[in-house]
Amino acid sequence: MRRLILILVPYLWLLALFLVPFLIVVKISLSDVALARPPYFPQLDLSGGWAAIRDFFTELDFENFAFLASDDLYWKAYLSSLRIALISTLLTLLIGFPVAYGMASARPEWRPTLMTLVILPFWTSFLIRVYSWMGILSQNGLLNTFLLWTGVISEPLTIMNTEIAVYIGIVYTYLPFMILPIYATLEKLDGSLLEAAEDLGCSRTSAFWLVTVPLSKPGIIAGCFLVFIPAIGEFVIPSLLGGSDTLMIGKVLWEEFFNNRDWPVASAVAVVLLAILIIPIVLFQRNEQKNREAGQ
């Protein structure tokens, strides 16, 4: 009896506040927009009995999804979200791997401090970390002032409100998610394997590519997914650092809902976004499962 209550409380909470809301999104994505409160049609009226329920289901259709497919804006937004997420993931890997490698080769008594230093930004506000770049990247911002002063450039660069600023924002805020899993695999790496490779005639560089990189693959894959998956649906970074022509689907959904008040289309955008995300999420889960099994 007690066990049942223990299970039921969190179970019902998640059903009511996670699963049911999501089903509502799916339902509204199949409805039509209407000038009413709430602004969609049909409404389910249970008091009407079976006939009303049947009528309700016959009114649902895939019109909104057809609309998404026919309108260029949504295609472009999904594709550019994927592109921006992919490019920033690769950039994060490029910057994160050397940092993780440096941490793993630091003296053992230094490592906890380095770990704390990498995790610490995560505890400060995400919004503030994104905002901190606005003063640096703007037309008369610190970066331009510095570069003009040193004479590297003669005209200020336009970085703010472009896709480049979005890349910088994503790399900056998600860097710890890349560093930590790679560091975890590198730290466990057996140094004698590298010595063996060198004894057998490998140069240090080829030992790195033939031993270190393959052995740290689980960490690299985990880090890439941890950056790629949240970056696709990102809203704060493109709306603060990106320009009006930086299309990302999280921002499109937000505007569809708050500015255009088109709930059915916003819901359809959400359903398609989730369908796209399922592939990397399943791949990520499989990678984690494999690592757990390998660890046992």
Add this chain to the structure above:
Amino acid sequence: MRRMSGFNIVSLTFGLAFLYLPMVVLVIYSFNASKLVTVWAGFSTQWYGELIRDEAFLDAALVTLKVGLISSTIATVLGTMAAWILVRSGRFLGRTLFSGMIYAPLVMPEVITGLSLLLLFIGIDLDRGILTIVLAHTTFSMCYVSVVVSSRLASFDTSLEEAALDLGCTPWQSFRLVTLPIIAPAVISGWLLAFTLSLDDLVIASFAAGPSSTTLPMKIFSAVRLGVSPEINALSTIMIGIVAMGVILFSLMSKRTMIRQQQEERDAARAEA
């Protein structure tokens, strides 16, 4: 791993500088007398004064704290229960669905979580305000708590609980006297994580909040949407300062407990000898 090479030192330095420089810049410019971002017009604390006089920020900070404290506490209780179910409860009907519902919010884009909760609140005609933000924050942060707590639960020896039950404890007593003290560090870090996530959240709160309740991130977002604002620099500096102090205190405390534990272990070993 091998010793530090020059390359490692350079990449570590650059990596850490990249992580910290933007925040250092923010802190320095919060003391700038000029309203312009780039022109340094001497040291001044005027923006802090203007921030304190701005009651809208104070109200938003109070709403944020209230939501954070309530939601993280409920989330810790629910998340610990969920972790217990996942690790200890064996099989029950709908277990796969349950673990799916625990892990899905972790990877769900915030815009979708926010949208779906808002549609629910409108659907059941719940007035939007502090209550709805608390419900929304509790739901996603309980999943984070349960992941943190379940990894701790999975790694400890169940024979301790069995011993407590054999010696006549009720299941609740064995949980309170044996399990809880062992998993306490994970429960505390789960609470801290839930609290931080709640203080930090902009997207879900924007969907769940009504016109009368504004959280601090919502206020910051609307203030910086059009560009840099010196008051927000001052506010950011205060928030960074609080986090830094919290982390320093926390690490000092954990170091002290570690030293005490080592001392006790040494004493115990000596007593045995």
